Amino acid sequence: MDETIAEFFKRTILKIPLTKMMTVLKAWDFLSESQLQTINFRQRKESLVQDLVQLCESKRASLHDAALLDIVYTQFHQQQKVWDVFQMSKEPGEDVDLFDMEQFKTSFEKILRRALKNVTVSFRDAEENSVWVRIAWGTQFRKPNQYKPVYVVYYAQTPYAFTSFCQLRSNMPLLLQALTVASNHHKIVKMDLRSRHLDSLKAIVFRQYNQTFETHNCTTPLQETLALDMHMDSRIIHENRIEKERVQRVTQETFGDYPQPRLEFAQYTLETKFKSEFHEGILAERKEPLRCLIKFSSPHLLEALKSLAPAGIADAPLSPLLTCIPNKAMNYFKIRDK
Structure with a gap:
């Protein structure tokens, strides 16, 4: 194992938190159980990394093995990446082909290598008939940079693929061609x-x-949500209860009983012409539309939106522009004048 591969192993293992070190190494399935037992996992991390690299070297670990370890690490730490979604389509009336995952891998790598000499492509099969692809890009004169790869997750016989951010934007058309x-x-x-x-x-x-997320009933009994004052007018209590019931019903109809998919933001680009009864002034003469950008962000945006009306922060129902995100499979929107 040359110094380049040894350094790749070292930097990859250093990224792994000590609390997940054994879990990641077992999922990697390169080192046996008996070999892992020879390692002292309670020593300082620098010494632990050195012992693991030496063990990999004794097993004649290759660049391919190091790339697989990096894929396993990324699978356990998916949230460190920003993922884009791509949708593919067939020609109208075209029949569904029988899919072979090994043929997909061979074809994908062949297309990349035909166009670019220095590229490293690694595959790891995952659950639900999916495959993780790791691509380390090089150039015609430079070897692949193993520290800035792009990842692709493809689910067989579906039109969807998910890619992490690619720093070499110029290579994205080639990647998408290979995927298609x-x-x-x-x-x-x-x-x-x-x-x-x-x-x-x-x-x-x-x-x-x-279905994917555990189903639970998020509505709580009204007796718990209404803090009733002993001296409050009974008509006000009745009106509050009716309104609470309406808000809960509308919220449940809009969002359902299940936890929402986790998104961090929704972005709306607004383009509109200036409108005024007075046809004078700079804005009235402006031909270009007025543009503004509105961005809603939260660690869990859809759950935050779901809680707005029950918390009394917004009226129910919420605007369809906010509630349509899962159904439209979008969190980037452009709003223009009709």
Whole structure:
């Protein structure tokens, strides 16, 4: 194992938190149980990393093995990446082809290597008939940079693929071409949907957000939500109860009983012409539309929106522009004059 691969192993293992070190190494499945037992996992991390690198070297670990370890680490830390969603399509009337995952891998790698000599492509099969692809880009004159890879997650026989941010934007058309051809599709477009939570993106595009996440009844008894004053007028109490029931009913009809998919933001770009009864002034003569950007952000945006009306912060129902995010599979919107 040369110094370049040893350094790649070292930097990859250093990223792994000590609390998850054993879990990641076992999922990697390169070192045996007996070999892992020879390592003291209670020593300082620098010494632990050195012992693990030496163990990998004794097993003649390759660049491919190091890349697989990096994929496993990324699978356990998906939220460190920002994921985009791409949707593919076939020609009208085209039959669904029989899909072979090994053929997909071979075709994908062949297309990349045909166009770019220095590129490292690694695959790792995952659950639900999906595959993780790791691509480390190089150039015609430089070896691949293993520390700035792009990841692709593709679910077999579906039109959807998820990609992490690619720092070499110029290589994205090549990646998308390889993905489209290898999966037997003809066209690919980027959806207006992005998040750090890969599972939530998958649940949205596959319409699984009422199944993937554990179902629970989020409504609470009105006796617990209404803090009644002993001296309050009974008519006011009745009106409050009726309104609370309406808000809860509308919220449940809009969002359902299940926890919402996790998104961090929704972005709205507004383009509108200036309108006024007085046809004078700079704005009235302006031909270009007025533009503004509105962004809602939260660690869990959809759950935050779901709680607005019951908390009395907003009227129920909320605007469809806020509640349509899962159904439209979008969190980027452009609003223009009709």
